[in-house]
Amino acid sequence: MSVRSRFAPAPSGELHVGGARTALFSWLFARHTDGTFVLRIEDTDRDRVTPEAIEGVQEALAWLGIDWDEGPGVGGDYGPYIQSERMETYRAAAERLQGSGRAYLCYCAPEELEERRKRAIKRGQPPGYDGRCRNLSDEERATFEAEGRPAALRFATPGTDVTVRDLIRGEAHFPASDLNDFVILRSDGTPTYLLAAAVDDHEMKMSHVIRGEDLFSSTPRQMLILEALGASPPEYAHLPLIVGPDRQPLSKRHGSVSVEWFRDQGFLPEAMINYLALLGWSLDEHTTFVTRDGLVEHFDLTRVSHNPAAFDIEKLEWMNGHYVREMPVEELAERLVPFFERAGVEADLELLREAVPLVNERIKLLSEAVEMLRFLFEEEIVPNEKARKLLEKAGREYVASVVAALEALDDWTAESIHRALDTAAEAAGLSRTKGWQPVRAAVTGSNISPPLPESLELLGRERTLARLRAAALS
RNA sequence: GGUCCCAUCGUCUAGUGGCCCAGGACACCACCCUCUCAAGGUGGAGACACGGGUUCAAACCCCGUUGGGACCA
Numbered sequence: 001m002s003v004r005s006r007f008a009p010a011p012s013g014e015l016h017v018g019g020a021r022t023a024l025f026s027w028l029f030a031r032h033t034d035g036t037f038v039l040r041i042e043d044t045d046r047d048r049v050t051p052e053a054i055e056g057v058q059e060a061l062a063w064l065g066i067d068w069d070e071g072p073g074v075g076g077d078y079g080p081y082i083q084s085e086r087m088e089t090y091r092a093a094a095e096r097l098q099g100s101g102r103a104y105l106c107y108c109a110p111e112e113l114e115e116r117r118k119r120a121i122k123r124g125q126p127p128g129y130d131g132r133c134r135n136l137s138d139e140e141r142a143t144f145e146a147e148g149r150p151a152a153l154r155f156a157t158p159g160t161d162v163t164v165r166d167l168i169r170g171e172a173h174f175p176a177s178d179l180n181d182f183v184i185l186r187s188d189g190t191p192t193y194l195l196a197a198a199v200d201d202h203e204m205k206m207s208h209v210i211r212g213e214d215l216f217s218s219t220p221r222q223m224l225i226l227e228a229l230g231a232s233p234p235e236y237a238h239l240p241l242i243v244g245p246d247r248q249p250l251s252k253r254h255g256s257v258s259v260e261w262f263r264d265q266g267f268l269p270e271a272m273i274n275y276l277a278l279l280g281w282s283l284d285e286h287t288t289f290v291t292r293d294g295l296v297e298h299f300d301l302t303r304v305s306h307n308p309a310a311f312d313i314e315k316l317e318w319m320n321g322h323y324v325r326e327m328p329v330e331e332l333a334e335r336l337v338p339f340f341e342r343a344g345v346e347a348d349l350e351l352l353r354e355a356v357p358l359v360n361e362r363i364k365l366l367s368e369a370v371e372m373l374r375f376l377f378e379e380e381i382v383p384n385e386k387a388r389k390l391l392e393k394a395g396r397e398y399v400a401s402v403v404a405a406l407e408a409l410d411d412w413t414a415e416s417i418h419r420a421l422d423t424a425a426e427a428a429g430l431s432r433t434k435g436w437q438p439v440r441a442a443v444t445g446s447n448i449s450p451p452l453p454e455s456l457e458l459l460g461r462e463r464t465l466a467r468l469r470a471a472a473l474s
Numbered sequence: 475g476g477u478c479c480c481a482u483c484g485u486c487u488a489g490u491g492g493c494c495c496a497g498g499a500c501a502c503c504a505c506c507c508u509c510u511c512a513a514g515g516u517g518g519a520g521a522c523a524c525g526g527g528u529u530c531a532a533a534c535c536c537c538g539u540u541g542g543g544a545c546c547a
């Protein structure tokens with residue numbers, strides 16, 4: 001039987017990196033086994049899920065290079081793949097359960113439940129549902145109905161222990177005493193997560209359910225539902241959570257955690273994939289860089305860690321820098337264009353291509369190239385604090401001598417510029433560092449820049465001299 | 475409170491009884507290279523939560539403690 005695995009996000013508009021990691025592992029498992037990967041949108045909990053929110057998740061996945069064989073946008077034999085469009089399926093399943101006596105109507109109001117729960121805790125008893133409506137007499141039920149009480153549908157747990165077999169964690173036993181009757185259909189007729197997910201995993205013929213560990217304890221209840229429906233459960237694999245530096249589950253509290261944000265910062269999808277794959281999984285004892293194809297080839301659920309993994313953005317940045325350096329110049333230039341555009345800097349693609357070798361090993365994020373190269377594309381240079389100090393210290397005379405040395409050049413190449421700068425510095429009795437820094441300041445407006453002679457060559461003779469002359473006058 | 479899961483350097487991890495006085499990577503420190511910033515090179519510091527067992531031998535197996543987390547609301 002071939003593998004069918006899925007990713008089933010609740011669309012909040014953005015894809016969380018934790019969700020991305022879950023999606024990645026499930027996707028890798030499907031691709032590794034030549035199986036089918038399904039995307040399903042779980043939106044029954046939300047009051048309003050906009051089409052844009054669903055769109056956002058799809059875009060983020062696509063950007064990461066995670067594609068799906070069935071789901072929104074591509075269809076498939078078991079659709080629709082958006083839960084809010086499958087309400088009839090859940091209602092039918094609920095009716096079947098009710099018809100076979102595996103579910104019953106519960107008229108308890110939230111306040112009553114809360115009250116009884118508190119009392120149970122006070123008496124040292126478990127706080128779960130006490131099963132009160134399970135054995136209502138016909139009269140009682142008629143009374144409640146006559147009162148117009150809203151009713152939820154509860155699953156009647158069979159009172160047996162449940163053993164969950166997990167591909168990552170092994171076996172876990174859940175005693176019957178902890179499995180009380182839970183709601184599967186709310187009084188407004190919408191299904192709970194437990195029902196919808198269980199029904200869909202069955203209807204969509206999922207062979208493997210790979211998801212976050214936060215759903216681990218809901219597994220026995222989903223297995224119970226499946227069993228009552230006469231369906232056999234899929235294989236389960238629960239992934240460790242991704243946590244923040246404080247070891248709490250990663251969330252917005254930790255700053256921006258959406259895939260979209262990382263994309264906008266200039267992280268590369270290949271770096272994200274590589275980093276995320278290594279968060280809770282390893283290929284062997286030494287491999288750090290793995291391509292998407294390499295991951296597909298080697299991915300293995302048995303090598304997934306059991307521990308929650310802390311998200312380390314510094315390591316991600318380092319890895320991104322690696323991929324930036326590895327990228328062909330041509331491609332990197334093209335990928336940088338949108339960042340210049342967004343910053344309002346008009347970057348000539350030809351010039352950018354020539355400048356890329358100067359910055360590719362100096363940036364970790366694509367967005368950083370803008371500040372580093374802005375002096376090449378903008379006419380107005382506004383020197384920063386440190387640049388002003390450098391120029392002040394060097395003095396007009398020295399700057400003028402540099403102008404003279406550069407003016408005298410026959411050819412405008414990095415090598416000749418290099419020599420001229422040295423000559424000027426030497427004549428002034430300055431070290432290379434001391435002699436070049438004021439030039440850097442005058443031309444780039446900063447104390448930090450790509451290599452100087454090469455930068456001046458790209459800037460061109462006229463613009464370089466103009467900036468130096470301006471500095472010599474001020 | 476109950477149930478379940480988890481526990482190796484600050485972080486991600488390798489490790490499935492002897493190859494481990496614990497290996498790699500990020501970060502950190504020092505030095506080298508060097509026009510700034512990077513990148514790169516070399517070296518360094520840094521961990522088996524604790525306590526009991528089992529065994530000739532335990533990071534690895536068992537029990538307990540402690541600590542984290544998830545879920546039940």
